[in-house]
Amino acid sequence: MINNNPLKMSLIALFLFSTPVVMAAVSPEEAAHLKNDLTPFGAQKAGNSDGSIPAWTGGYTQTPAGYKQGDKRADPFASEKPVVSISGKNLAEYSDKLAEGTKIMLQKYPNYRLDVYPTHRTAAAPQWVYDNTLKNATSGKLDTATEDVSGVFGGIPFPIPKNGMEVLWNHRLSWNGGDSFASSFDTWLMTAGGKKVLATRTPYFFQYPYYFQEGSAEKFDGNYYQGKIITELPASKNGEGLMIYYNTTQSKRASWQYLVGQRRVRRLPNIAYDTPNFVTSGVSYFDEAFMLFGPTDKHDLKLVGKKELYIPYNSNKSVLVPSDELVTPNFLNPDHVRWEKHRVWVVEATLKAGQRHVVPRRTYYVDEDTWQIVLIDGYDAQGKLIRQSWSLPYLAGDLPALTTQFMWGIYNIDTGAYVHGLSSNDTPKHYERTARQPSSVFTPDAMANESSR
Incomplete structure (x- = not known):
């Protein structure tokens, strides 16, 4: 019998839409695909129909x-030649496999091009990470109201995703090669007028308690990332510190900044969303750092599906040249950027009613093999595409990993300015796995002591 009581129906609707929806894990039968037609991370194991994706x-x-940790890793595919070069002249022929921001860049700049090389599916991880991913598939839970995740540890949390939020959590908790790392990097700004400016040079220390091999979902406290930087250059920022904790419970995120002029550490209230990023001198927003930084709860996330796309990949060649050769006016020098054809997940982010953000719509393109975001198209309130974020996935077979933890940036399509972040082109160290640091290293007091030296 149909209930036609309008008040009762309204109350039921209000309850349904105000109650957190906890997305359950997949069934054991679905998870079994991770041992058959899917890779251990959930990608389609088979190649495509024409063999261009193996x-x-x-x-x-x-x-x-002879390789030693901290050395600059060679490009294992340095002898290869492009199979095609895409420019504005032949854009139409390849348009269906290009992100919208990439098309606009090709149309706007006659000298911009994509050198597309043979595709290599290099993503890999240790067996224990694959084993944890299989466990996560049947135990992971996502609260769609809070974006909180539980029941996962040490692997991809949702290898068989059901929605866009799960895909973005896969990026946040993706495998980057281990549990503790150090790097030294520069953040470069290229102005609209073609001037290259150093925004920041800093050592970077970070670790992933989520990937402490001896841990488990039952023991894990949710603190999946700890990171700390102490700025060296420019001189005006020398000693400035930033420390970040990220948690699978979004309300437990925390960040601190050491201000040299005040000689004190302060808790940062809002290092997220479209707050200007002081590490890039305010040219980019905090939620653009590392391709995704902080929560996405101001946007509705729609999982569109999967498609073949030309994306930057196996990008070791990009970091092996001086920054003056790579960071050129308007865009990275195409001679030093490798593109390949891969399958990506597509997630559309649309601003929720009543929320505000200077980039109200974004399209995320997420590599199926690593679950790492490789491209993002950003639109303004009028629907105009104004920004494109990109990452240059770096191959570290010794770990093994393919990581976007450094070498990412943002093109301002309107002005021609851009940011190239976490560049190790001019620094002696690349991406170095280190001994695990005690928790005391990642405290406000420890940062104050290091910064004030």
Whole structure:
């Protein structure tokens, strides 16, 4: 019998839409695909119909002879030649496999091009990470009201995703090669007038308690990332510090900044969303850092599906040249950027009613093999595409990992200015796995002591 009581129906609707929806894990039968037609991370194992995307056969796990941690890793595919170069002249022929922001860049700049190389599915991880991913598939839970995640540890949380929020959590908790790292990096600003400016040079220390091998979902406290930077250059920022904790419970995120002029550490209230990022001198927003930084709860997330796309990939060549050769006016030098054809998940983010954000709509393109975001198209309130974020996935077969933890940036399509963040082109160290640091290293007091030296 149909209930036609309008008041009762309204109350039921209000209850349904105000109650958190907890997305349950997949069934054991679905998870079994991770041992058959899907890779251990949930990607389609088979290649595509014309062979331009090969089958995944285990990834790239080789260590160059004589390599030592911290060395600059060679480009294992340096002898290869492009299979095609895409420019504004032949854009129409490849348009269906290009992100919208990429098309606009090709149309706007006659000298911009994509050198597309043979596709190598190099993503790999240790077996224990694959084992944890299989467990997560049947135990992971997502609260769609709070964006909180539970029941996962040490692997991809949602290898068989059901919605866009799960895909973005896969990026946040993706495998980057281990549990503790150090790097030294520069953040470069290229002005609209073609002037290259150093925004920041800093050592960067970070670790992933989520990937402490001896841990488990039952013991995990949710603190999945700890990071700390102490600025060296420019001189006006020398000693300035930033420290971040991220948690699978979004309300437990925390960040601190050490201000040299005040000689004190302060808790940061809002290092998220479209707050200007002081690490890039305010040219980018905090939620653009590392391709995704902080919560996305101001936007509705729609999982559109999967498609073949030309994306930056296996980008070691990009970091092996001086920054003056890579960071050129309007865009990165195409001679030093490798593109390949891969399958990506597409997630549309649209601003919720009553919320405000200077980029109300974004399209995320997420690599199926690593779950890392490789491109983002950003639109303004009038629907005009104004920004494109990009990452240059770096291959570290010794770990093994393919990581977007450094070498990312944002093109301002309107002005021609851009940011190239976490560049190790001019620094002695690249991406170095280090001994695990005690929790005391990642405290406000420890940062104050280091910054004030």
